[in-house]
Amino acid sequence: MKNKLSHLAIPYVIWMALFVVAPIIMVVIYAFSSADGGFTLANFGKIGTYAVVFGRSFKLAIIATVICLAIGYPVSYMMSKEGPRFQRIAMVLIMLPMWMNFLLRTYSWMSILENNGLLNQLFQKIGLIALYNNIFGTDLQFFRMMNTQGAVVLGMVYNYLPFMILPIYSVIVKLDNSLIEAARDLGANSMNVFRRVILPLSLPGVLSGITMVFVPSVSTFAISKMLGGGTEILLGDLIEQQFLGGAYNPYLGSAISLVMMVIVVICMVVMNRFGEGEEQAVML
Amino acid sequence: MNKNNSFVNRLFMVLVFVFLYAPILLLIIFSFNAGSSNTIWKGFSLDWYQKLLHDRLIIQSVYTTILVSLLATVISTFAGTFAAIGFYAMRRRTREPLMTVNNIPMMNADIVTGVSLCLFFVAFFSQWSSFASWVNGIQSFFVLPTRLTLGFGTLLIAHITFNIPYVILSVSPKLRQMDKNLVDAAMDLGCTWMQAFWKVILPEIKPGIVSGALTAFTMSIDDFVISYFTAGTSSTLAMTIYGMTKKRVTPEINAVSTLLFVTVLILLAIINIREVRQERRRIVEQNRI
Numbered sequence: 374m375k376n377k378l379s380h381l382a383i384p385y386v387i388w389m390a391l392f393v394v395a396p397i398i399m400v401v402i403y404a405f406s407s408a409d410g411g412f413t414l415a416n417f418g419k420i421g422t423y424a425v426v427f428g429r430s431f432k433l434a435i436i437a438t439v440i441c442l443a444i445g446y447p448v449s450y451m452m453s454k455e456g457p458r459f460q461r462i463a464m465v466l467i468m469l470p471m472w473m474n475f476l477l478r479t480y481s482w483m484s485i486l487e488n489n490g491l492l493n494q495l496f497q498k499i500g501l502i503a504l505y506n507n508i509f510g511t512d513l514q515f516f517r518m519m520n521t522q523g524a525v526v527l528g529m530v531y532n533y534l535p536f537m538i539l540p541i542y543s544v545i546v547k548l549d550n551s552l553i554e555a556a557r558d559l560g561a562n563s564m565n566v567f568r569r570v571i572l573p574l575s576l577p578g579v580l581s582g583i584t585m586v587f588v589p590s591v592s593t594f595a596i597s598k599m600l601g602g603g604t605e606i607l608l609g610d611l612i613e614q615q616f617l618g619g620a621y622n623p624y625l626g627s628a629i630s631l632v633m634m635v636i637v638v639i640c641m642v643v644m645n646r647f648g649e650g651e652e653q654a655v656m657l
Numbered sequence: 658m659n660k661n662n663s664f665v666n667r668l669f670m671v672l673v674f675v676f677l678y679a680p681i682l683l684l685i686i687f688s689f690n691a692g693s694s695n696t697i698w699k700g701f702s703l704d705w706y707q708k709l710l711h712d713r714l715i716i717q718s719v720y721t722t723i724l725v726s727l728l729a730t731v732i733s734t735f736a737g738t739f740a741a742i743g744f745y746a747m748r749r750r751t752r753e754p755l756m757t758v759n760n761i762p763m764m765n766a767d768i769v770t771g772v773s774l775c776l777f778f779v780a781f782f783s784q785w786s787s788f789a790s791w792v793n794g795i796q797s798f799f800v801l802p803t804r805l806t807l808g809f810g811t812l813l814i815a816h817i818t819f820n821i822p823y824v825i826l827s828v829s830p831k832l833r834q835m836d837k838n839l840v841d842a843a844m845d846l847g848c849t850w851m852q853a854f855w856k857v858i859l860p861e862i863k864p865g866i867v868s869g870a871l872t873a874f875t876m877s878i879d880d881f882v883i884s885y886f887t888a889g890t891s892s893t894l895a896m897t898i899y900g901m902t903k904k905r906v907t908p909e910i911n912a913v914s915t916l917l918f919v920t921v922l923i924l925l926a927i928i929n930i931r932e933v934r935q936e937r938r939r940i941v942e943q944n945r946i
Contacts, residue, residue, distance in 0.1 A: 377746075377850050378742055378743065378745075378840075378850060378854075379743050379744075379746035379747045379751075380743065381739040381740065381742050381743035381746075382739070382740045382742075382744050382746075382747065382755070383743065384736065384739070384740075385736055385737075385739070385740035385743070385821065386740075386755060388736070388817075388818070388821070389755075389758050389759065392774065392777070392814060392815075392818045393758055393761055393762060393818060394758060395777055396770075396773035396774050396776060396777035397761070397773050399773060399776040399777050399780060400769070400772065400773045400776060403776060444673060447666075447669065448669070448670060448673050451666045451667075451669070451670055452670070461933075463670075465925055465929060466674060466677070466678075467677070468875065469921065469922070469925065470677055470678070470681060471875055471878075471879045472875060472879070472917075472918075472921040472925075473681060473914060473917060473918055474722075474878060474879055474880075474881060474894060474895045474898075475879055475881060475895075476881050476895040476898050476899055477684065477895075477898065477910070477914045477917075478680050478681065480684075480898060480902060480906060481680035481681065481683050481684045481914075482680055483695075483902070484683065484687075484695035484696050485679075485680060485683065487696060489696060490696050491683065491696055494696065531676070531677075531680070534673075534677070535677075584764070588764070588765075588766050589766065589767065591766070592766035592767065592768045592769070593768075594768065594882070595881060595882070595899060598902075599899075599902055609766075609768050609882075612768050612769075612772060613768070616775060616886065617885075617886070626772060627772070627776070630768070630769045630772050630773070633766050633768075633769050634765065634766075634769055637764055637765055637766060637769075640764075641760075641764055
């Protein structure tokens with residue numbers, strides 16, 4: 374009977390071959406082709422000229438990931454210590470923003486960070502800007518927050534923080550309580566319990582959280598365009614420009630995409646080495 | 658871990674939630690603004706809701722978004738559940754490479770998935786066009802359309818493709834938790850394998866299917882990047898907003914956001930209240946036994 378049941382997967386296997394495997398093969402073919410269809414490595418040579426963009430993307434994505442981890446780990450840990458009712462509501466509250474498209478949320482940040490936006494209005498009211506002018510002898514009317522790298526990082530942290538909290542939380546909440554009790558019985562203080570028991574056991578969740586924040590951060594293009602004002606081009610913007618933007622060149626775009634896939638594969642390999650990624654990978 | 662949190666810890670959590678919800682709250686507040694600014698409050702009005710009703714572009718894109726998300730969720734929940742059962746019944750050696758391929762759309766950067774599908778569709782369309790004109794040339798019973806373009810169909814295919822892995826991911830663990838002998842027992846007692854599926858497997862994995870469907874819907878609603886590369890002529894709400902941010906965003910967007918948020922809030926509240934009630938009933942029944 375088992376073999377009969379396994380036939381149920383056949384339609385999906387065909388679907389995957391068509392819409393997962395074939396498209397990736399297309400990207401690989403395009404990455405190694407020139408406009409006239411011949412084989413070439415020139416596309417990868419051209420990537421070198423965009424080293425700045427690569428550097429910037431990695432820098433911003435790493436900063437955003439570190440901030441997400443710094444906020445997300447304590448939040449998940451604290452959540453797991455609360456009662457079941459609170460945990461349930463907190464989980465819903467963390468997932469809820471995702472049901473509003475991330476573009477809507479990013480758009481809201483635009484009006485907060487603007488030069489005459491809400492945050493600057495607030496700073497004006499409480500006299501922060503006057504204070505700053507007094508101390509540094511400047512003559513600012515507002516703090517420039519839009520169209521900076523800081524704004525882009527903020528957008529990444531805001532949008533991807535739930536992706537850090539959820540996997541870490543789902544691992545911590547399943548930790549065997551008797552292990553912690555055992556550690557305490559054997560004389561470990563709170564610090565040691567955390568460092569030697571909880572932290573190592575929650576590592577799979579942390580790693581999956583890091584991947585889930587880093588990958589979309591390094592490849593985003595809408596956030597950088599909306600909050601960075603198009604001046605801080607990231608890898609995602611670069612790819613988008615090659616396909617739908619002015620600099621139409623799908624061959625170069627495919628080459629950059631291929632590089633990005635390699636980055637993701639490296640992330641996956643690292644993750645799989647630390648634990649069975651499947652279960653913890655995404656438990657929303 | 659029964660020790661409760663200190664005040665400082667609670668405060669930290671509250672701050673994080675404020676951070677998550679402040680922008681959403683702002684959108685909601687300014688949807689009732691009389692002025693057209695998103696930063697200056699000019700008094701209460703419902704103007705933007707009224708204008709929204711007459712904005713064909715936004716209404717159409719909301720419709721597209723909801724339609725594609727619902728269709729993709731239903732189709733991928735069905736397909737994903739069957740696929741998960743199929744994978745479960747496979748030998749480990751066959752299953753593992755397939756699961757790796759299944760994980761690709763989840764792990765890959767959205768933009769790469771979008772771009773690869775875009776390339777694939779465009780290449781397929783150009784092949785199709787020559788195939789269709791060849792078919793049309795050799796017979797005259799029916800006429801195949803020669804020019805296909807990116808549109809709702811490709812958008813739906815893309816959404817199904819990135820949704821199914823999430824369904825499989827939440828159904829598979831439930832299958833593994835299931836007692837394997839149950840299926841064999843059902844078959845020994847004369848069930849066909851279809852009956853075994855309906856009467857034994859399905860009730861066991863139902864929670865996984867529900868959470869898979871919920872995740873799929875969340876992913877569809879939240880997606881922008883993959884839609885952006887595959888939607889072609891049709892436009893989701895996110896794409897419409899993205900197009901607007903280049904010029905000027907109308908506050909009608911605030912009104913749409915508010916309506917969406919309230920709908921989602923009510924839906925989630927209903928789901929949660931139902932779950933809590935079911936749990937309570939289960940506890941009561943267990944006590945009775």
